[in-house]
Amino acid sequence: MKAALYRVFIELTNGPLTSAAIRGFANSRMSRLFIKSYAAFYKINQEEMAKDIQSFPTLHSFFTRHLKEGARKVDHNPDSVASPVDGIIEDTGTITSEKEIIAKGKSYSIAEMLGGKAQAEKYEGGTYIIIYLSPSHYHRIHSPVSGKVINCYSLGKRSFPVNRLGLKFGRSVLAKNHRVITEIASEKTTVALVKVGAMFINSVIVTNRNHEWEKGEEAAFFSFGSTVLLLFQKGAFVPGDIMKSSVEVRMGDPLGRLTGEKKH
Structure with missing residues (x-):
């Protein structure tokens, strides 16, 4: 019953008119009056x-803020994967x-998430990370590895919450929400x-159209709450000590390392 009520509420409130109204307010001059209280409530490090x-x-503009140079340290070990x-x-x-991930007790189809069985095939038996x-x-997204961008496309139109309630009660939010998928070919894998938009304002704005990305280089940003997934090929990723559920990470922190020969 709780799950059904949650879904009905979200369906009723997450329409195009509601999303447009919230987007309009967040971009209005009036919203400036709420910046200080927002920063205080969420304990933003100014x-x-x-x-x-x-x-x-x-x-x-505050939500999509940039950080000072050097505010985040990127692990530049050639084999490391940076958050x-x-x-x-x-x-x-x-x-x-079966090309699925099991997150918070729910199954998500990688084929649906990526838009097809062919796209999902290469990640069968690999590792996933949900952040x-x-x-x-801080809501800007950076490249986790250095390599060539071999694919970049978007799927989905509407978005629902991607927090713990959303993962628990939502209907395949990671696979159905508006999302932008970028595949990066490093030297090894x-x-x-996968950049997943969240409720109401589901924008994922790509800021980097280069064909090659350096680890730590800015790639995109989110408008309001959101989630990122990393998908690795089988045997290509060895998790580091930081890889524990509910651990907070900062951009640039080493999540683990790449290993093995390049897979196609």
């Missing part, structure tokens, strides 16, 4: 921001032979960076 809090014209975002590791595990970004986090 010392690491590139600009003074008074300089932001809208709540949206693409600030966030909380919600889950990690193995992609099944959730709350409203308190191919890594999928």
